[in-house]
Amino acid sequence: MNLTVNGKAAEVAQDALSVTRLLEELQVAQREYVTVELNGDILDRADFDAITVKDGDTVEFLYFMGGGSL
Numbered sequence: 001m002n003l004t005v006n007g008k009a010a011e012v013a014q015d016a017l018s019v020t021r022l023l024e025e026l027q028v029a030q031r032e033y034v035t036v037e038l039n040g041d042i043l044d045r046a047d048f049d050a051i052t053v054k055d056g057d058t059v060e061f062l063y064f065m066g067g068g069s070l
Helices: 019-025
Strands: 002-005 008-011 016-018 035-038 052-054 058-062
Touching (some): 019 035, 019 052
Parallel strands (some): 002 058
Antiparallel strands (some): 002 008, 016 052, 035 058
């Protein structure tokens, strides 16, 4: 399956994967903190097992960080 992940082409052996499995397959760091955007929609973490990523999808992995003071 061909995807666009964080703006770059990526290939995964399976035809369809849950978001949870995709995170594992791509060895995404700090999975417990990542926010996933699929085709422009921010996903609820509770739905990661139920939502399937398919060929041609665009996925963004986002990390929101708090800032400090200057």
